[in-house]
Amino acid sequence: MTDVDRRRAAFGSQPSFEGRNSRDRPLITKILGTRQHVSTDGLLEYRVELCPSQFVEIAQSGIKGKRPEPTGHAAALEVNPDGSSSLATKRTTTKLPSDPHNNMRVWIPVSMVRQVYPCLAIDYEAEQAKTIHNTPGSAVAKRRRNG
Numbered sequence: 826m827t828d829v830d831r832r833r834a835a836f837g838s839q840p841s842f843e844g845r846n847s848r849d850r851p852l853i854t855k856i857l858g859t860r861q862h863v864s865t866d867g868l869l870e871y872r873v874e875l876c877p878s879q880f881v882e883i884a885q886s887g888i889k890g891k892r893p894e895p896t897g898h899a900a901a902l903e904v905n906p907d908g909s910s911s912l913a914t915k916r917t918t919t920k921l922p923s924d925p926h927n928n929m930r931v932w933i934p935v936s937m938v939r940q941v942y943p944c945l946a947i948d949y950e951a952e953q954a955k956t957i958h959n960t961p962g963s964a965v966a967k968r969r970r971n972g
Contacts, residue, residue: 850876850878850879851876851942852875852876852879852941853873853874853875853876853933853938853941853942853945854873854874854875854876854928855873855874855945855949856871856872856873856874856938856945856946856949857871857872857873857874857930858871858872859871859872859935859953860872860932862932865932865934868934869934869935870932870933870934870935871932871933871934871935871938871946871949872930872931872932873930873931873932873933873938874928874929874930875928875929875930875931876926876928877925877926877927877928877929878926881925881926
């Protein structure tokens with residue numbers, strides 16, 4: 826048995842996703858910016874727009890519905906011994922959940938993006954180099970005008 830066969834057997838067949846073919850959509854749709862933050866010890870990162878549809882559909886395919894849906898906020902279920910609710914005097918506003926298929930923005934290390942989506946990284950870096958060279962206040966633009 827080859828390594829590929831062992832992996833295929835371990836993960837089984839992939840579920841179908843009700844007419845949607847999210848696997849055709851890229852996980853990272855575009856690169857928005859870069860940073861080197863102290864929280865990642867100065868690691869260069871891209872700010873990317875991520876399409877989570879693949880993850881959402883895989884997660885939903887694994888949900889079996891064995892447990893009942895929660896009926897409310899966990900804190901709202903707390904009842905004092907005298908029968909009064911601890912939240913009876915507090916007003917809480919519940920935020921509606923966002924659509925899980927909406928794109929989200931996250932920071933991902935540049936090295937990972939370059940490995941998975943090299944063309945996207947090359948295009949972004951070329952675009953950044955072009956904007957740096959064409960910015961009127963940049964040293965490169967000043968040297969081109971003067972020299």
